[in-house]
Amino acid sequence: MSLGYLxxxxxxKEELPPFPSEERLKKKTVAYIECPQPIPCSPCFESxxxxxxxxxxxxxxxxxDYEKCTGCMKCIxxxxxxxIFMLRLRDDGMGEVTLQYEFLPWLKKGDRxxxxxxxxxxxxxxxxxxxxxxxxxxxxxxxxxxxPAELIFEVRAVRPVG
Amino acid sequence: xxxxxxxxxxxxxxxxxxxxxxxxxxxxxxxxxAYEGETVAAALYAAGVRVxxxxxxxxxxxxxxxxxxxxxxxxxxxxxxxxxxxxxxYVRDGMQVRTQSGLPDAExxxxxxxxxxIDKVFPHGSHYSKFTTSKKVREFMVKRMRKFTGFGNPPxxxxxxxxxxxxxxxxxxxxxxxxxxMSAAINAGKYGAKVLLVDENPFLGGQLVKQTHxxxxxxxxxxxxxxxxxxxxxxxxxxxxxxxxxxKETRVFGIYNGEAGAYQxxxxxxxxxxxxxxxxxxxxxxxxxxxxxFENNDLPGVYGAGGVQTLMNVYGIKPGNMGLIVGSGNVGxxxxxxxxxxxxxxxxxxxxxPRIGGYFVHAAKVRRLGVPIYVRHTILxxxxxxxxxxxxxxKLDDRWQPIPGTEKEIKCDFICVAxxxxxxxELLYQAGCEMKFVPELGGIVPxxxxxxxxxxxxxxxxxxxxxxxxxxxxxxxxxxxxxHVAVTLGxxxxxxxxxxxxxxxxxxxxxxxxxxxxxxxGLKKCTLEDEVIS
Numbered sequence: 005m006s007l008g009y010l011x012x013x014x015x016x017k018e019e020l021p022p023f024p025s026e027e028r029l030k031k032k033t034v035a036y037i038e039c040p041q042p043i044p045c046s047p048c049f050e051s052x053x054x055x056x057x058x059x060x061x062x063x064x065x066x067x068x069d070y071e072k073c074t075g076c077m078k079c080i081x082x083x084x085x086x087x088i089f090m091l092r093l094r095d096d097g098m099g100e101v102t103l104q105y106e107f108l109p110w111l112k113k114g115d116r117x118x119x120x121x122x123x124x125x126x127x128x129x130x131x132x133x134x135x136x137x138x139x140x141x142x143x144x145x146x147x148x149x150x151x152p153a154e155l156i157f158e159v160r161a162v163r164p165v166g
Numbered sequence: 167x168x169x170x171x172x173x174x175x176x177x178x179x180x181x182x183x184x185x186x187x188x189x190x191x192x193x194x195x196x197x198x199x200a201y202e203g204e205t206v207a208a209a210l211y212a213a214g215v216r217v218x219x220x221x222x223x224x225x226x227x228x229x230x231x232x233x234x235x236x237x238x239x240x241x242x243x244x245x246x247x248x249x250x251x252x253x254x255x256y257v258r259d260g261m262q263v264r265t266q267s268g269l270p271d272a273e274x275x276x277x278x279x280x281x282x283x284i285d286k287v288f289p290h291g292s293h294y295s296k297f298t299t300s301k302k303v304r305e306f307m308v309k310r311m312r313k314f315t316g317f318g319n320p321p322x323x324x325x326x327x328x329x330x331x332x333x334x335x336x337x338x339x340x341x342x343x344x345x346x347x348m349s350a351a352i353n354a355g356k357y358g359a360k361v362l363l364v365d366e367n368p369f370l371g372g373q374l375v376k377q378t379h380x381x382x383x384x385x386x387x388x389x390x391x392x393x394x395x396x397x398x399x400x401x402x403x404x405x406x407x408x409x410x411x412x413x414k415e416t417r418v419f420g421i422y423n424g425e426a427g428a429y430q431x432x433x434x435x436x437x438x439x440x441x442x443x444x445x446x447x448x449x450x451x452x453x454x455x456x457x458x459x460f461e462n463n464d465l466p467g468v469y470g471a472g473g474v475q476t477l478m479n480v481y482g483i484k485p486g487n488m489g490l491i492v493g494s495g496n497v498g499x500x501x502x503x504x505x506x507x508x509x510x511x512x513x514x515x516x517x518x519x520p521r522i523g524g525y526f527v528h529a530a531k532v533r534r535l536g537v538p539i540y541v542r543h544t545i546l547x548x549x550x551x552x553x554x555x556x557x558x559x560x561k562l563d564d565r566w567q568p569i570p571g572t573e574k575e576i577k578c579d580f581i582c583v584a585x586x587x588x589x590x591x592e593l594l595y596q597a598g599c600e601m602k603f604v605p606e607l608g609g610i611v612p613x614x615x616x617x618x619x620x621x622x623x624x625x626x627x628x629x630x631x632x633x634x635x636x637x638x639x640x641x642x643x644x645x646x647x648x649x650h651v652a653v654t655l656g657x658x659x660x661x662x663x664x665x666x667x668x669x670x671x672x673x674x675x676x677x678x679x680x681x682x683x684x685x686x687x688g689l690k691k692c693t694l695e696d697e698v699i700s
Binding site: 010012013015041042043045061063082084085086087106107108110121123124138142143144161 | 530533
């Protein structure tokens with residue numbers, strides 16, 4: 005087993021879990037879990053009402069069945085590793101990434117944000133088009149940002165512009 | 167981004183800081199603003215005080231380090247009483263606080279010249295051969311030198327309060343109100359055992375009170391819930407059990423053949439000496455932070471990672487502007503994220519191992535926010551005179567030696583040492599438990615059965631004192647110890663025995679992954695022969 009990501013602190017392309025198909029990404033939002041290491045943690049598995057997350061035991065890394073996933077976002081609300089991203093491709097050629105956000109100031113719909121990849125490099129700017137306010141999820145806000153379609157597997161963090 | 171006033175965070179994404187009434191304490195005769203509920207050390211830190219004391223021999227500046235009463239770097243004279251750990255004493259209006267062993271005070275100590283000049287004239291160890299030329303010189307110097315020794319002045323005030331003796335009989339005494347202790351008390355209590363839980367702090371929860379992140383584990387162990395909330399959930403559960411009594415601000419100082427001695431502080435003037443006769447005792451005293459050897463590692467600004475969490479997440483005090491984190495275990499990674507949540511920048515994380523020590527997902531969280539993680543690197547020295555002004559790090563070769571020419575200067579105003587914990591095992595030693603050094607478990611730990619009973623019959627351990635793991639494992643261990651205590655005292659019947667078996671199975675599953683492997687290997691070295699539940 006390669007421990008590459010444990011030297012770097014981020015996943016390279018070849019270490020990423022399989023991508024959902026373009027067709028699936030266009031249909032509706034899907035959960036994409038970047039959690040490759042066996043650790044004793046299972047709230048995503050336990051929270052999934054569609055049985056879309058497969059885990060053989062508590063130490064087994066979660067695998068998402070993209071066909072079963074309904075995009076309900078129960079898992080992303082509880083993931084302590086901030087490792088779940090909800091992805092979607094829209095018909096208008098834009099993409100959407102939903103991520104967990106726990107910083108001040110809280111982001112609101114319409115805010116412009118800088119987009120960062122897994123290494124913390126800025127990859128562009130995007131617009132927040134939906135949030136789950138922090139008070140509704142024990143201070144972990146969910147933020148959905150509109151990004152260019154090709155960036156949905158790149159953008160993993162946001163910061164307010166300015 | 168995050169609003170700061172008087173060194174204190176006015177807002178925070180996770181924690182709502184509830185500060186008490188504003189009071190004034192006097193630090194070396196200067197008024198300092200503080201809020202009720204803050205410790206003296208926290209209030210002084212917020213006011214910008216960095217030098218808390220001077221070292222014993224060379225009068226080097228010492229500052230805040232652990233924040234939980236273990237390291238003694240914050241000892242001062244409080245209301246005339248010397249050697250008070252200011253991180254364990256809460257502010258009161260009009261309190262007089264003075265630094266010790268410095269002239270005129272720790273900040274401006276004239277004896278610090280010892281560190282600057284005389285150290286070069288009298289290199290380390292030379293005092294064994296100096297001043298021995300004649301008896302007269304020696305006698306004169308011995309008198310001078312003895313005046314230098316010791317911490318602080320003799321007390322100017324004597325404790326005037328009253329302390330009465332109270333004798334207590336109970337089935338179970340639990341020492342420590344952290345996750346392990348609370349879980350043990352809950353699980354012994356729910357089957358009917360009479361439990362007394364004591365904790366030295368005025369609050370329950372142990373170190374959970376500063377864990378603002380969501381926990382790992384399974385939903386049953388409340389994974390996905392923040393540590394700070396888990397403390398509240400456990401406390402509520404505990405308080406709901408009628409036969410459980412809780413005494414806070416109570417310190418157990420010894421265990422003698424199944425009896426424990428403790429001192430309970432009632433208020434500033436009153437206390438109680440407790441003689442506790444318990445059929446079973448569960449020790450869940452937790453752990454304390456280790457430090458690391460590097461040049462100037464005693465400089466104010468070099469803090470324990472947990473100490474910074476306490477300062478920031480419990481008292482809402484900003485530790486600095488730019489931190490350097492030493493150690494990439496979960497504590498170091500989580501602390502990095504928490505610092506950023508409080509609006510503090512982190513310059514880098516350094517890790518001596520060739521790979522990140524903690525969970526990858528914790529590393530990914532801070533990496534995507536731009537914090538570099540240098541594996542195979544170590545800190546060589548902290549720079550600064552009275553507080554940290556920077557650090558030098560370097561790359562390590564395959565034999566863990568710094569590679570010349572790879573030194574890099576890091577700009578930072580504080581350094582967090584997150585290199586692991588050691589069990590707080592003193593009480594176990596004193597009670598006569600058989601102890602063993604097990605590196606996988608973080609240091610010297612007691613031998614124990616699979617139900618966490620030590621070699622002293624009826625004395626149990628739970629949580630970090632039994633081996634460094636984390637809060638979820640502590641809760642699971644507390645459950646095992648608590649139920650076994652109940653079962654062996656005749657409570658709970660078949661139902662309890664069944665739950666005990668389940669609890670043992672669950673912790674085995676929990677430890678079955680690669681992160682548990684180390685723990686399992688460690689446990690193999692200190693597990694007493696299997697015991698059969700009769």
